[in-house]
Amino acid sequence: MKICGPKLSLxxxxxxxxxxxxxxxxxxxxxxxxxxxxxDLPLEEEYHSLEDFYAAANRAYNQNAYxxxxxxxxxxxxxxxxxxxxxxxxxxxxx
Amino acid sequence: MxxxxxxxxxxxxxxxxxxxxxxxxxxxxxxxxxxxxxxxxPDVNAFQRKFxxxxxxxxxMERKLRYLEKEIKKDGIPMLDTxxxxxxxxxxxxxxxxxxxxxxxxxxxxxNQNAEALKRNFLELTExxxxxxxxxxxxxESVPTVYKSSGAYSSSKYRRYPQMADNxxxxxxxxLLGEEGVRASQPGQNLKLGFVAGVIxxxxxxxxxxxxxxxxxxxxxxxxxxxxxxxEDPTNGDQVHKSVFIIFFQGDQLKTRVKKxxxxxxxxxxxxPEAPADRREMAMGVMTRIEDLNTVxxxxxxxxxxVLVAAAKNLKNWFVKVRKIKAIYHTLNLFNLDVTQKxxxxxxxxxxxxxxxxxxxxxxxxxxxxxxxxxxxxRMQTFExxxxxxxxxxxxxxxxxxxxxxxxxxxxxxxxxxxxxITFPFLFAVMFGDLGHGxxxxxxxxxxxxxxxxxxxxxxxxxxxxIFFGGRYIIFLMGVFSMYTGLIYNDIFSKSLxxxxxxxxxxxxxxxxxxxxxxxxxPKVDYEGAPYPFGMDPIWQVAGANKIIFHNAYxxxxxxxxxxxxxxxxxxxxxxxxxxxxxxxxLIYEFIPQLIFLLLLFFYMVLLMFIKWxxxxxxxxxxxxxxxxxSILITFIDMVLFNTPKPPPDHCETYMFFGQHFIQVLFVLVxxxxxxxxxxxxxxxxxxxxxxxxxxxxxxxxxxxxxxxxGVSNGGSHGGGGGxxxxxxxxxxxxxxxxxxxxxxxxxxxHTASYLRLWALSLAHAQLAEVLWTMVLSIGLKQExxxxxxxxxxxxxxxxxxxxxxxVLMEGLSAFLHTLRLHWVEFQSKxxxxxxxxxxxxxxxxxIENGAAAAEE
Numbered sequence: 001m002k003i004c005g006p007k008l009s010l011x012x013x014x015x016x017x018x019x020x021x022x023x024x025x026x027x028x029x030x031x032x033x034x035x036x037x038x039x040d041l042p043l044e045e046e047y048h049s050l051e052d053f054y055a056a057a058n059r060a061y062n063q064n065a066y067x068x069x070x071x072x073x074x075x076x077x078x079x080x081x082x083x084x085x086x087x088x089x090x091x092x093x094x095x
Numbered sequence: 096m097x098x099x100x101x102x103x104x105x106x107x108x109x110x111x112x113x114x115x116x117x118x119x120x121x122x123x124x125x126x127x128x129x130x131x132x133x134x135x136x137p138d139v140n141a142f143q144r145k146f147x148x149x150x151x152x153x154x155x156m157e158r159k160l161r162y163l164e165k166e167i168k169k170d171g172i173p174m175l176d177t178x179x180x181x182x183x184x185x186x187x188x189x190x191x192x193x194x195x196x197x198x199x200x201x202x203x204x205x206x207n208q209n210a211e212a213l214k215r216n217f218l219e220l221t222e223x224x225x226x227x228x229x230x231x232x233x234x235x236e237s238v239p240t241v242y243k244s245s246g247a248y249s250s251s252k253y254r255r256y257p258q259m260a261d262n263x264x265x266x267x268x269x270x271l272l273g274e275e276g277v278r279a280s281q282p283g284q285n286l287k288l289g290f291v292a293g294v295i296x297x298x299x300x301x302x303x304x305x306x307x308x309x310x311x312x313x314x315x316x317x318x319x320x321x322x323x324x325x326x327e328d329p330t331n332g333d334q335v336h337k338s339v340f341i342i343f344f345q346g347d348q349l350k351t352r353v354k355k356x357x358x359x360x361x362x363x364x365x366x367x368p369e370a371p372a373d374r375r376e377m378a379m380g381v382m383t384r385i386e387d388l389n390t391v392x393x394x395x396x397x398x399x400x401x402v403l404v405a406a407a408k409n410l411k412n413w414f415v416k417v418r419k420i421k422a423i424y425h426t427l428n429l430f431n432l433d434v435t436q437k438x439x440x441x442x443x444x445x446x447x448x449x450x451x452x453x454x455x456x457x458x459x460x461x462x463x464x465x466x467x468x469x470x471x472x473x474r475m476q477t478f479e480x481x482x483x484x485x486x487x488x489x490x491x492x493x494x495x496x497x498x499x500x501x502x503x504x505x506x507x508x509x510x511x512x513x514x515x516x517i518t519f520p521f522l523f524a525v526m527f528g529d530l531g532h533g534x535x536x537x538x539x540x541x542x543x544x545x546x547x548x549x550x551x552x553x554x555x556x557x558x559x560x561x562i563f564f565g566g567r568y569i570i571f572l573m574g575v576f577s578m579y580t581g582l583i584y585n586d587i588f589s590k591s592l593x594x595x596x597x598x599x600x601x602x603x604x605x606x607x608x609x610x611x612x613x614x615x616x617x618p619k620v621d622y623e624g625a626p627y628p629f630g631m632d633p634i635w636q637v638a639g640a641n642k643i644i645f646h647n648a649y650x651x652x653x654x655x656x657x658x659x660x661x662x663x664x665x666x667x668x669x670x671x672x673x674x675x676x677x678x679x680x681x682l683i684y685e686f687i688p689q690l691i692f693l694l695l696l697f698f699y700m701v702l703l704m705f706i707k708w709x710x711x712x713x714x715x716x717x718x719x720x721x722x723x724x725x726s727i728l729i730t731f732i733d734m735v736l737f738n739t740p741k742p743p744p745d746h747c748e749t750y751m752f753f754g755q756h757f758i759q760v761l762f763v764l765v766x767x768x769x770x771x772x773x774x775x776x777x778x779x780x781x782x783x784x785x786x787x788x789x790x791x792x793x794x795x796x797x798x799x800x801x802x803x804x805x806g807v808s809n810g811g812s813h814g815g816g817g818g819x820x821x822x823x824x825x826x827x828x829x830x831x832x833x834x835x836x837x838x839x840x841x842x843x844x845x846h847t848a849s850y851l852r853l854w855a856l857s858l859a860h861a862q863l864a865e866v867l868w869t870m871v872l873s874i875g876l877k878q879e880x881x882x883x884x885x886x887x888x889x890x891x892x893x894x895x896x897x898x899x900x901x902x903v904l905m906e907g908l909s910a911f912l913h914t915l916r917l918h919w920v921e922f923q924s925k926x927x928x929x930x931x932x933x934x935x936x937x938x939x940x941x942x943i944e945n946g947a948a949a950a951e952e
Contacts, residue, residue, distance in 0.1 A: 015895050019888070034593075035593075036591050036593065042877045042879050064883075066884070067884045068876075070885070070887070071884045071885075075888065
């Protein structure tokens with residue numbers, strides 16, 4: 001079954017591969033609580049105590065890590081889909 | 096092998112060819128592609144040359160081939176392109192080729208004519224078929240009851256449904272005209288209603304209808320129906336939509352008028368019998384004829400296809416052959432004919448290194464033609480400037496193209512291309528420094544390089560793609576260098592990597608951190624003392640308040656340092672030019688003052704930067720602590736304007752080292768002193784030399800003095816070009832020199848500032864990347880809950896597309912253009928004349944490629 005054309009499927013392939021690589025790595029960095037990514041966490045402006053802040057930050061770090069890995073998994077699906085489409089397209093043009 | 100540093104040494108040669116061997120020899124030279132022929136009969140026009148007839152025959156053959164190609168493309172038959180290039184055929188084979196093409200063309204034309212006639216016939220029959228079918232519908236739409244009840248209703252109602260299909264002829268007119276018709280016929284006038292049927296283009300129909308209405312004052316009646324399937328126009332093969340119409344009218348005058356209008360609207364009229372039985376019969380006949388025609392058409396198409404398929408196999412081959420023959424005769428037209436008509440004389444530019452190869456090729460050509468007398472290749476003395484020929488390979492070609500786009504180097508001038516191979520990607524990367532973006536670019540370049548052969552084979556007209564593909568090595572290098580500078584700036588998609596661990600540590604206690612919004616880390620206490628091993632310390636990533644300020648100070652200084660070194664390198668290149676061309680005056684009175692000027696002012700500023708970096712630190716005691724560090728820019732301005740510097744803060748010193756004031760004054764004075772030397776020394780010396788020469792050799796003043804002073808005054812005399820040129824006037828030399836000097840002095844100030852674009856673009860790139868991250872990707876990351884992953888997927892795709900489109904493509908293009916400018920203006924203006932002309936050898940490869948490109952347009 002053919003849904004998308006050769007260019008779209010190629011675009012999907014590239015973005016999927018890129019997404020998998022980058023999101024897996026970013027998930028890893030979130031998981032190890034990388035300070036560089038602290039501005040991308042869903043945190044409040046102020047916290048009352050240090051413990052509150054640490055707890056919230058740890059929770060946010062873990063959640064972002066899982067979100068990144070979920071997105072990477074979705075990209076695995078789109079990768080498979082676009083790879084199949086790409087294969088179909090290349091077979092059509094070969095014939 | 097010639098070097099890339101200077102263009103090849105060229106020689107003007109005279110070539111004597113036996114007239115019977117000339118064709119074969121030129122053919123061999125064309126395969127070789129190393130010889131540039133000169134036109135020896137420039138005043139003979141194209142129609143009076145010797146081989147004009149042959150060229151014309153080749154043109155004719157090419158026309159036939161193009162016709163064949165067009166037909167093949169129309170039928171969508173794939174053309175076999177083996178990519179191999181057959182040798183130029185012997186002149187006698189030309190007749191065979193001509194005959195083949197003639198036969199093919201005639202056959203094809205005949206087939207096409209027949210097919211067109213058949214198609215026209217077919218179209219007419221189809222249209223007739225549709226008319227019969229549709230009119231049947233019109234006639235069948237009769238309302239038999241109308242007549243009976245006509246008295247009771249107003250006539251207008253019935254007009255809408257005229258009926259003619261009834262067998263009773265007497266009823267016909269009556270029903271058509273309704274009451275009035277009946278009334279009109281009652282007095283005994285026999286009113287005969289006529290009709291015409293035909294086919295018209297659908298888009299013409301409304302206008303046609305209006306015209307009929309106006310011209311006949313509403314006295315005709317038009318019915319129409321669309322033909323659902325589009326019909327094929329036999330002349331151009333387009334699909335057109337048409338409509339069937341039928342017009343009822345009364346009387347002969349109206350009939351002629353209606354027919355005229357039909358003619359005017361290009362409607363085709365068909366005879367349509369009135370009686371239904373006749374119509375049915377006709378329809379049957381039409382159907383059988385259509386079927387017959389279909390089989391004939393099929394056979395014609397098959398035949399055409401067979402002819403074209405056979406031609407498609409050889410077409411590219413033939414094109415190459417014909418283009419080669421044409422090129423050979425074209426070249427032979429440039430030659431001079433000897434008085435005895437026995438031999439042709441050619442003049443050509445030849446790279447000295449390829450002398451042997453060319454002679455071998457000539458010998459091969461002679462053997463092939465069976466001639467006994469070998470051709471003679473004779474080196475000539477000339478005063479003309481030879482063409483510039485830089486031998487390139489697929490790697491250096493793109494870099495050479497960047498240089499040649501500015502101006503082709505003068506003969507044997509220093510070629511900036513080899514240095515550009517390194518400096519170009521490097522300066523680009525300073526502006527484009529980002530590990531992630533560099534990796535994307537490098538991967539794209541690497542993919543093009545790996546798939547080089549396949550991609551090169553599928554030639555496309557896509558100009559943008561061709562530019563990218565031509566510059567694949569540049570793109571790859573730019574990408575790799577950007578990855579390096581990205582690591583130095585510690586930027587990957589605007590985030591930093593903490594590979595070795597930051598060398599800054601926090602020494603504040605918990606309560607201080609909790610209570611303050613901003614805290615400053617002191618380099619004295621919080622810094623380890625040893626720098627981060629490679630590039631920027633990742634701590635700057637989280638320093639929201641002064642990250643940009645810190646980066647600016649670093650990047651500005653770096654760009655000035657690179658710029659000054661780049662310019663000094665350019666000036667040193669001019670030294671190579673002067674020594675090569677034995678131009679002592681320029682060497683001493685131009686190169687040396689230029690270098691001194693640049694070193695004493697701008698390189699001194701660079702040195703000050705390093706001194707500042709080394710001497711001042713936060714851990715030092717007072718005169719050398721961080722608070723005492725002077726501003727380099729202010730110091731430099733004070734130095735040039737001889738200002739007294741502002742008093743420094745307490746316990747600090749005005750100058751960085753002992754004797755700085757004295758050195759600075761000395762440097763400025765010497766640098767300013769260089770300006771009159773650059774301005775006046777060279778013209779004055781030339782003037783003196785001319786005077787001396789005139790005094791010494793007064794009686795035979797002409798040739799020698801010319802040659803001598805000419806050689807001195809314009810450096811490019813090495814290849815024997817000097818004496819030929821007119822002696823430049825002294826006033827002109829003065830003006831040139833003053834322009835040159837002013838340009839250099841002002842230029843070195845403005846060019847140094849111009850290198851600040853390295854900093855500016857690098858800053859812009861880093862900021863844009865950061866904005867893209869915080870404005871786009873951050874939104875996806877900050878989503879809470881389980882939907883976060885799905886939102887992130889979409890946002891990431893959007894961010895990826897924007898990253899490629901804006902940051903890699905657009906920013907990359909802008910950085911590329913700025914790098915190009917830095918090379919063309921700031922670097923090359925120091926030594927590069929670029930007044931040569933390119934070597935354009937007679938080569939079949941180039942001719943065939945150009946021919947194919949021209950044909951495809």
